[in-house]
Amino acid sequence: MSDSLKHYNQHFFNTRPVYALGAWFLDNLPPIWGYMLTRACAEFAYRFSPWQRNSLTDNVRHVLRTVNPDWADCDVERRTRKLVHRIFINRGDWFADLSILAGKRPLATLMKFTPEGDFDGLGRHVKGGRGAILVSAHLGNWHAGSVVVGTRGVQVRSIMYGNHAASFMYRGVERRAGVSPILVGDDTFSIVEIVRALKGGQVCAMLSDIPWDSRWIELPFFGKPARFPLGAVRVARLAGVPLFPAFCISVRPGEFRAILRDPIEITGPDPDVAEREALLRLIRVYEEIIAKYTHLWFNFSPVWSWNGNGGNGAH
Amino acid sequence: MENGALKDRVKQMIVESARLKIPPSELGDDALLFDPAGVGLDSIDVLELVVGIERSFGVSIQDGETGKRVLRSVNTICEYIQQSGKS
Numbered sequence: 001m002s003d004s005l006k007h008y009n010q011h012f013f014n015t016r017p018v019y020a021l022g023a024w025f026l027d028n029l030p031p032i033w034g035y036m037l038t039r040a041c042a043e044f045a046y047r048f049s050p051w052q053r054n055s056l057t058d059n060v061r062h063v064l065r066t067v068n069p070d071w072a073d074c075d076v077e078r079r080t081r082k083l084v085h086r087i088f089i090n091r092g093d094w095f096a097d098l099s100i101l102a103g104k105r106p107l108a109t110l111m112k113f114t115p116e117g118d119f120d121g122l123g124r125h126v127k128g129g130r131g132a133i134l135v136s137a138h139l140g141n142w143h144a145g146s147v148v149v150g151t152r153g154v155q156v157r158s159i160m161y162g163n164h165a166a167s168f169m170y171r172g173v174e175r176r177a178g179v180s181p182i183l184v185g186d187d188t189f190s191i192v193e194i195v196r197a198l199k200g201g202q203v204c205a206m207l208s209d210i211p212w213d214s215r216w217i218e219l220p221f222f223g224k225p226a227r228f229p230l231g232a233v234r235v236a237r238l239a240g241v242p243l244f245p246a247f248c249i250s251v252r253p254g255e256f257r258a259i260l261r262d263p264i265e266i267t268g269p270d271p272d273v274a275e276r277e278a279l280l281r282l283i284r285v286y287e288e289i290i291a292k293y294t295h296l297w298f299n300f301s302p303v304w305s306w307n308g309n310g311g312n313g314a315h
Numbered sequence: 316m317e318n319g320a321l322k323d324r325v326k327q328m329i330v331e332s333a334r335l336k337i338p339p340s341e342l343g344d345d346a347l348l349f350d351p352a353g354v355g356l357d358s359i360d361v362l363e364l365v366v367g368i369e370r371s372f373g374v375s376i377q378d379g380e381t382g383k384r385v386l387r388s389v390n391t392i393c394e395y396i397q398q399s400g401k402s
Contacts, residue, residue, distance in 0.1 A: 188349055188358045189379040189386070192365055196377060215359050234359055238366045 013045055016165045023169055026099035031110060034096045035253050042092030046085055052300035057084050059303045060294060066222040067291045086295050093253055094298065097141050100254070102172030110254050113148050117260030122203075122244060125263070126154050131198035131241040132263070135232050136248075137209035137286050138298045141256065143173045145248035146205050148258040150177030157197050159206040161185045179205075191235070198239035205246070208232035209286060210301055217276065221283055222290075226303050228283065233275040237266040243278065245285040249293055261285050318393065324371065325392050332367035333360045344389045361386065368392065374399045 268274035347353030
């Protein structure tokens with residue numbers, strides 16, 4: 001993981017004991033109390049997390065300016081402040097939803113999912129023996145997305161950093177959905193398992209919007225160059241599988257819309273051009289979804305104002 | 316295939332797959348490929364090498380543990396290819 005970006009992932013709430021205690025309370029409280037508790041924690045985080053709040057403010061301000069060029073500066077600032085606060089509060093709901101998904105209460109009575117997109121097409125694609133990558137951004141509840149796909153009979157392997165404070169909760173969600181994780185992070189060679197899974201016709205789910213890894217490429221995002229990780233497109237190209245952009249949008253507590261977009265193939269005589277074009281198509285989907293659901297965009301690291309030197313560029 | 320010729324092919328494959336800016340002959344037989352003090356390859360290069368070995372030599376690396384053992388150096392890759400009987 002890039003050292004510069006790592007700071008944005010090191011929040012005082014982002015520790016194993018805090019997550020474990022929170023998850024225990026939330027699994028044993030009535031859901032409505034759980035949402036109240038996590039919203040209170042999110043309010044606290046909003047007030048006392050200047051790094052995350054400032055980078056989120058920069059990100060949201062840029063999106064609002066680009067999407068609404070006719071807004072006056074004072075309007076952009078006012079709406080940015082409100083939206084940043086709302087994103088923190090929504091992140092509290094995100095945690096409460098995650099605890100319900102990972103906990104022991106029956107999902108059917110607490111969670112409702114509405115699919116949007118060709119999920120049957122994904123099922124047919126997998127039955128045809130070809131693997132696929134479900135690729136998403138830090139937007140909405142991506143773990144709930146694996147539940148939607150997993151419970152529709154498509155076996156999913158989720159790619160995740162094994163040392164994350166909330167990993168035990170992610171595993172809880174995945175057990176419920178029949179999803180099995182592939183842990184990456186410190187082990188350089190864990191990527192072999194991803195290639196094997198994809199070549200064996202399995203579906204892997206990964207987030208691909210923050211350049212945690214050493215390889216990134218700079219591409220226009222909301223009209224301004226931003227760095228995107230190369231990993232997903234490189235894996236897809238070398239394994240010969242398409243990327244399916246997928247998102248799980250929380251409509252209200254306990255209610256989600258699962259969005260699946262058309263597959264993106266990485267093909268062409270020049271591999272670098274093919275990867276770049278595929279990533280650009282994926283970024284266009286991200287732009288559309290982020291513009292529509294900015295209030296659920298949980299990217300607390302700086303997208304455009306980052307000048308860190310954690311990556312080594314595209315090659 | 317003769318050992319020297321196999322090593323040359325493996326070196327060529329590594330340089331092309333990982334897009335190294337050195338001629339294949341400069342890659343030491345025992346140079347540690349994934350050690351920062353050695354060649355300094357990363358996880359994306361693992362992927363390139365796994366696919367490169369499969370494509371060039373018809374030998375697959377099935378899991379991370381095997382990858383860790385096989386992709387140490389040019390010599391370990393050559394040994395694995397020879398053991399698989401595909402050289």
